Amino acid sequence: MAKQRVVVDPVTRIEGHLRVEAVLDEKNTIQDAISSGTMWRGLEVILQGRDPRDAWAFTERICGVCTTVHALASVRSVENALSIKVPPNAEVIRNIMFLTQYVQDHVIHFYHLHALDWVDIVSALKADPGATAELAQKVSPHWPLSTKGYFSDIAATVKKFVESGQLGIFANAYWGHPAYKLPPEANLMAVAHYLEALKWQKEIIKIQTIFGGKNPHPNYLVGGMACVLDMQSDNAINIERLNMIKDLIAGGINFVENVYVPDLLAVASFYKDWAAIGGGLGNYMAYGDVPQNGIGDPSKFRMPRGIILSKNLSEVLPVDPADPAQIQEQIAHSWYEYPAGKTSLHPWEGDTQPKYTGPTPPFEELDETKTYSWLKAPRWKGHAMEVGPLARMLVGYASGREDYKEVVNGALGALNVPATALFSTLGRTAARGLETKLCAHWLQEEYDKLVANLKAGITSTANTEKWEPASWPAECKGVGFTEAPRGALGHWIIIKDKKIDRYQIVVPSTWNASPRDGQGQVGAYESALIGTPMAIPKQPLEILRTIHSFDPCLACASHVIGPDGEELASVVVR
């Protein structure tokens, strides 16, 4: 039998537009894969010539799913360029907003973007509500919504919905596919929690609204935060607001501990074969985040920084986003051109133009030997890297951090699998849940820090010394980094004559969804798909499992900086 090529476009249940093509051998195992970002918006071009203090608002709109993280990286890049140190309260408030984002976003990913790869909604119809209640009480003894009556109601809802013939977002999917392994009761429990999570996520995110005024897209500020702390004012973060935050955090910890993590382990126990599938590159990178002593002191981050190469957990290598020799972007297979040809450039030197050289739409297939993506190929010292929850958990684990070791070893023990199981699709999905557990508790600790500051009379939230452009040097450059839920994120800025001269962003999904580089090295998605067996090639369930385990975000991934030029220099700031 000849090789066949499977095309999945659109890859759904992600942010943005991603296309995957896979080449299968005669046994329907994936031999080769290509990952293509099929959108480009040009935000870095748009940023040129603008006020650096506005950049956070523009870059925040790179992504509404990872809302917050681009704003954070942006204000940090400007603060780094202008040597602004934010007040301790601003650091704590940013940490609280950051961790809130993690807890909410990871839960949405698990239930609403990833679960349907493992959970068969139609199978839930066959579930016995009484047996489901028993299962739920065993899996999570402290969660109240676990009675027979509750699951009877959920079962009735699913039954009538399916029988109506209007399946909406659940239509034409892969129900009954042989790769679904959960018993009907586990499927019904997961469907119930899909709906519960949908209701819950809009609550926890209110923490961002309190500090940032709205969500999605809360407000940030160069130099600190615009929200004020004053226990004697009804127009500030006061005791009423603190109480609300405290309640929301408690609700978040409860949901993560009693629903998300138990569900994750229960589902994972039926899919242990996926602990040997989808490992991919084996190279992991994390910039780290959640500073405890300013963003300039990575040794005090709650999320540690480091590099792991070739799955070697006995060594954590250092990484420096500001070092031009470490991070570079290639465009050998991307729809861009550099003035100096298809070379490698550090983000501060990035100087590219979009140049579409793919097939004319409508098209059937891309050609991986030519150019095939709007994503560039970022590399660390020439290596393709994976970023995201698995990278962070591995860096924390390999760094010997007790908190990381405790949650990782706990999960490995519960599933009775060795540490090598982490290098897989299942490991990636599990890492996200375990990280959420850490984040939920850190959220409480950061809140306690804020209250302690207030008790000590510390109320400042903004450093305004360098707010006025007159106080800035003629030219400066900075790097702002963070860990987005999807992985290491960096913003590089050059400020000249009070305006943005260059702005370059290297985002997590650019690392993970990267195309091949000039040396032919594949990116993380491409690598992870190779070797995956497919039961029914026309139904790409296995491809979705591995791609979703990375939590793709394609609006983030595609972007480019423009060259200096007359047109851009003529940006009129009215």
Place this chain on the structure above:
Amino acid sequence: MGNPGKRPTTYEVLQSHGVDRRTFLQFCAAAAAAMGLDATVLPQVVQAMETKPRIPVLWLHGLECTCCSESFIRSSHPIAQDVILNMISLDYDDTLQAAAGVQAEECRTKIMKDYPGAFILAVEGNAPTKDGGVYCTIGGKTFLQILRETAAQAKAVVAWGSCASNGCVQAAHPNPTGAKPVHELISGKPVINVPGCPPIAEVMTGVLTYVLTFDRLPDLDNFGRPKMFYGQRIHDKCYRRAFFDAGQFVETWDDHGAKMGWCLYKMGCRGPSTYNSCSTFKWNNGVSFPIGSGHGCIGCSEAGFWDNGPFYNRLSGIPVPGIEFTPDQIGKVAAVAAGVGVAAHYASYLVRKGVEKVKAPAPAAKSPEAKD
């Protein structure tokens, strides 16, 4: 709407889900409240929910960031689950749907074939028009082509957010991809523009439930926006308005005025030129809104707001023809007699209103076919 008799009504679906009449009436009341309707129209809402079928909705994504979808699922009344499972049939939405690739595209084409002229097209994001539309493709087709072929079969179009309504960030200067809002790319269909980056969650669900309940489009203003949500400026109903009138302004971040909740006009607040419901509904079920949390409004629901910066320059920095009192002058006047400040502000409001009319883009309903 839809094909009555062929699809179950909202009430029938709720009934079949085991919902009793009392709960159904509560559901209708919540839907009415979400639209800002008072109790006297409740019988109409109930009647609509009892007799209208669930209408198919195809939700497309172009150049965007998905903040509109994220906002939508934050809706508190009705909650997203009720909308998706009980009120509409969300037959295509690549952010949420289970099927992918060929199977996902089949969902879209099936509804276009089975319900011509009887489904709602919801669009999040916009289409790049430069270079043949290669800056956004789905299934190998350009988004521009998908948008046009789907819109041609739709009954009406809902343009979610500032991307679909007026271009938003990718259309900011120099608009590298030639991104254009929906109303400039399609013709012959009613378009409801729901701007904001993103729009408020309850505004989004409110627009949908209004259409379902009353079987007609909401009254729209010259920009194609529902008057019920975009009829007034944020400044008109801002709780800090009294401080503007009194000449009490935040002068620098974290100062005494900031802690007291004084007006953010001097920090660049766009509330005086932004039409939206933020200062009335607020965000995330009324928790706060940008001004309430100490940062000025950046005007995210207004056309071209990205090119009206820098955001921290006060609005009076924008050249406005005619006489404009600056906040400094108002402040000085207010120190003498607060009432004069109010009058001055009213005068500046009239001037600005006139200017905005001149600057306005073509109304959605009359927009020409795009020439890309």
